[in-house]
Amino acid sequence: MSVLRVAAAAYPVDFHADWAAYEAxxxxxxxxxxxxxxxxxxxxxYAALELISLLPPDLHHDLNGMRPALQAFLPEFVALHSQLSRQHGVTIIAGSYPVxxxxxxxxxxxxxGPDGSHHHQDKLMxxxxExxxxxxxxxxxxxxxxLPLEGGEALRFGVAICYDSEFPALARVLAEGGAELLVVPSFTSARSGFTRVRVGSMARALENxxxxxxxxxxADANWTYAVEQASGRAAVYAPADLDLPEDGIAAEGEWNTPGWLVTDLDLGLTRRVRENGHVLNWRDRHAAQERPTAAEVVPLAAPTRV
Known part of the structure; x- marks a missing residue:
């Protein structure tokens, strides 16, 4: 049985006095x-945007000025996450950064990666x-x-940053590349924005x-225009089929409550759904792409007066 324990952060933005506070x-x-x-x-x-607090105050609301200024912290940011991933033997998707x-x-x-090496995925949409x-x-x-798993198996995953999750194409390319997990880091200021990313992520889980x-x-960070308010809840979504949750929600945290949501992903369940689910979205993806033709406009007659 292939099981991966994942941790999704509902991460709060803080104002830091210095780099040491952020590192801690x-x-x-x-x-x-x-x-x-x-x-x-x-x-x-954009969890990394709390580093704006380390910039001079006149840059806290200066969208153009803060971008180059933040580059000064990037080497230390990379070194910190590299050291932590290696120390704990974990894979870390760090809070995204304007690079x-x-x-x-x-x-x-x-x-x-668990060895401290690093790669990246840039946001496309x-x-x-922005x-x-x-x-x-x-x-x-x-x-x-x-990502290597115990027993010699491996898990392939891809990253769809926030708005990217609202478009099917990226997740489909990742799935075609063998991804069995979509990671969706998000920054949404209102519940409506969170809902859009949530619905998009659930749709990508269903489709693939x-x-x-x-x-x-x-966040409650009015000290910087780049963040201001942010809200949401950590969650894990799955296709609603067979032994997976009927509502498509494998786990979720509390609304606007900081902390880790830690849960086990049984990859055997999603693999079984792909092979023999009540519906076979993954198998049928090519037919769904090929069968629709250009839409024909069909005028409907106005009601007849009597």
Missing amino acids: KVTAWVADAAGRGGRLLVFPE AQGEGFVNRALVF MTRF AEEWFIDPGAGVRVFE QMYAVHAPLI
Whole structure:
């Protein structure tokens, strides 16, 4: 039986006095999840933005000025997560970071393996705030990460950052690359935004008959325009079939309550659903793509007066 214990963070944004305070917080969070047996730890989208608190106050609301200034902390950010993943032998999807790329910036989720090595997945679809106010560029490239499991097996997973989860194409490419798990770090200011990401993630789990792990940012941070308010709850979604939950929710935390949601993913259940479920979304994906033709407009007559 292939089981992976995952930890999804409902992670709160704090104002830090110095780097040491930030380092202590992240170190404690990772130690907590690892101590509870978590092997794959997921932090939310833009969790790294609490580092804005270490910038000069005049940059806290300066969207253009904060982006280059944050690059100064990136080497230490990478080193910290690399050391923690290696120390605890865990895989960490770090809170995404606005990283300088070419002449602009991308929203990058760094993925740290148990040996401390790191790779990344950039966000592909920008929200209006990112595109129109913060000028964050779409990333390029899609990656499937392979995590060794006990018994010589492996799990492949992919990352869909927040808005990315609302579009089927990315998750489908990841699933075609062997992904059995979709990791969804998110930053949503209102319940409506959280609902969009939640529904998108559940739809991607249904379409591809895979698990989706949703890790939201929690914030009351009016000290920076880049964050302000963020809300949500950590959750794990699954296709509603056979021995998986009937409502498609494998686990979930409390609303706006910081902490780890730690749960076991039985990969045997989703593999069985793909092979012999009541419905076979994964098997039927090609037919669903090929059978629809261009829509024909059919005018309907107005009601006849009597």
